[in-house]
Amino acid sequence: MTSDDVLLRLEGVTKRFGATLALNRVDFDLRAGEVHALVGENGAGKSTLMKILAGNEQRDAGRILVDGQDVEIRSPNEAARHGIAIIHQELNTVPTMTVAENLALGQEPRNWHGALDRRGMVRAARAKLARIAADIDPRRTLGTLSVGMQQMVEIARAVSEDARILVLDEPTAALSRAEAAQLYRLVGEMRRGGAGLVYITHRMEEVWQLADRITVFRDGAHIGTRRRDEVHPDDVVRMMVGRPVEDLYRHDRQRPGDTVLDVENLAGPGVGPVTFRVRAGEVVCLAGLIGSGRTEAARLVFGADRATAGTVRVRGRVVNARTPREGIRAGLAMVPESRKDQALFLPHSVEHNIAISSLDRLSSAGVLQRRRIRQEVTARMDRLRLRRSALRLPVRSLSGGNQQKAALARWLMREPDVLILDEPTRGVDIGAKREIYELVNELTERGKAVLVVSSDLPEAIGISDRILVMRAGRIVQELDSRLASEEDVMFHATGAARRNQGETHD
Amino acid sequence: MTDRTLDKAELTAPRPEQSTPSFDFAYWWDRVGILVVLIALVVLMATIAPNFASIDNLFNIARSIAINAILAAGLTFVILTAGIDLSVGSTLAVSGVVAVLAAIGGLPAPVAVLLGVLAGAAAGLVNGLLTAYLSLAAFIVTLGSMTYLRGLAYTMTDGQPVVDNMLGFRDIGNGYFAGIPVPVVVMAVVYVAAWFVLERTRYGRHVYAVGGNAEAARLAGINVKRVITSVYVIAGACAGLAGVIFAARVVSAQPTAGTSYELDAIAAVVLGGTSLMGGRGRIIGTLIGSVILGVLSTGLILMNVPFFTQLLIKGGVIIFAVAVDSLKQRPLRLGRRTGGAAPAH
Structure with missing residues (x-):
């Protein structure tokens, strides 16, 4: 490795929070024109490293070198000055402002008499969006765009700041497939342009699709760095968890019993009518793109939102919950999509x-x-x-x-008789994932009915008995999980050639 | 695999970023910080203010803080749900007027007292229903009721104090129970009850849950609207009780009673460490906050500090206390708000 193409190098970086070591003498380097995946379970130290690079936290020991020069990163502004851009998992944009206003945030252009130069702002925004090949009207209000589009805006903002070192933290966590694909293209383009990208993710497929090198952290320590073409996915997972992993998705099929959850012509905002059943000992997965009505349907069943029509029965009794309270009393339970905002x-x-x-x-x-x-x-x-x-x-x-x-x-x-799990393993490390799957097995063994909503296709297929694919608020196909492939699910979810409405906007 | 359980244990072991450091300022400040401030203040006052430490004066302080402390106890419930009630001062006036007029009208003292408290609860019920079921902002609703309730108090008394020297329940303001002033006894009962409800009952858990995360509370099966309504009723009832005590002390119905008391009560709650964002705080903190404000006022008076200067000092103390409380929330970090290991409920 020659030192001149190394954009960023960390040597022996240590960070302590109270009595515990969040980072223990970690080495890391990033070269120009590479995607360097950083993987590890939750708590491995990835986010601490990111915070140090972002200037939000200070290291306790070690060196940080940018272009071979020792640097201090004491604030986000200093990070930007060194060409480091961080794209956070959560959006740091203002939803009530337009795309152009967001892109100009903090550096609004002025015209000759000192007033805001709106036309110049829109022009600059167009240029920034063009740079990442995002087809977004800069005059639109940010909050009206899909999450994926909003993320593009966020990236456009980071990229336009002459950033050469990009740190992306699970950028596809909230994206649909098509949106993720667009992001992957963008990552490819930036790499060709000579930038270095640190790509933090939980998703192995992404690592294999994008990364040139892979670094694994575990418990605050650097476990190893490998070239992607020299390593097998199983080895990486083993490095992450510190032990071999058998097949992650284990689903013990039960002989289904009586119908526990019976949903008939259920309809509400953006949903329906949908009709389906979940039997005792069965796991049924609602699959589909974001905005296809999966979550919405699950929420109607539970009573989190109010249905406009239809009947929900639990063990033969009509429930039709209008509030979660009524749903819970009738034997329903739901772990909602966002544990931080909706559950805890x-x-x-x-x-x-x-x-x-x-x-x-x-x-x-x-x-x-x-x-x-x-x-x-x-x-x-x-x-x-x-x-x-x-x-x-x-x-x-x-x-x-x-x-x-x-x-x-x-x-x-x-x-509960019926457990609804909306994205049960989003942002969850592999160890906990496995335990959640084991729990689902245990529940079905005891005759519970489980309804899962999942964007993670291997998971959707791996832990369910049947998959109900939704599109535009309706169930368009039922698949047997033993026979279904990810492609099958995507085929029905996208309606083949038709693109999802939520992602395109005229 | 034989060592699998061990590995699992490792996975659930403390995560590096989140464990408790050896000395956790946030933790200790939350437990005893405000108490330390109080003790320091008392020692200071006892040293420099003449007669501060005499029993008589301590009773005087206790009696004078009782009204604000009772208002603040009810307000703690509201603030724990991330709400606010600006109307408690006006409610106090209405309740006092109702109780005195009822007594003058010939009703027995206990009934008059009860009516006063119920009038406060009714005012709170209106606040609560408007806030919870019409989803109006509590700040605006109670700003409105602060005004109309004051108007009601003036209307009922024609704007004049109504004095009743024979007031049947005057002992509630001026009497002694086992050598302790009755308002202080009432205050103690209110605080023990509030502590029990918040710490030991299902309802108390629901109050914290609604303030901690209203949507999560709803999805967990809590009737959020009912909880929100109820906390305003509690605040109103406490204001009603305070109003009765106030009326008993001055042996009259005063339409101007309790003007701007809501601000002292809010100050006591916040001083006691309850978060205006809801979900965090303790009733004992509110009591200590009330005592601090009371000690400060009395001590400054004893020291012959001019009234204008008293205001300067009191305001400064409130801001200082809240600033310390806020600093502990985000140690050494700019921007993002991720709290330290504050004690949980």
């Missing part, structure tokens, strides 16, 4: 988070039975392998995987 009380303790939906059962005359609560909560935590010492910690301090387990544990407390 982040500053509250793990115990409080897990017990909250079962307090009717665990109180007498409204007074909490604290010993019983503690017993029951710890029993569920043990089962999900959440360490007991977390009981009184704020749930926000757990890793993504453990937070998701806490969200699940809440419903294990209630023994």
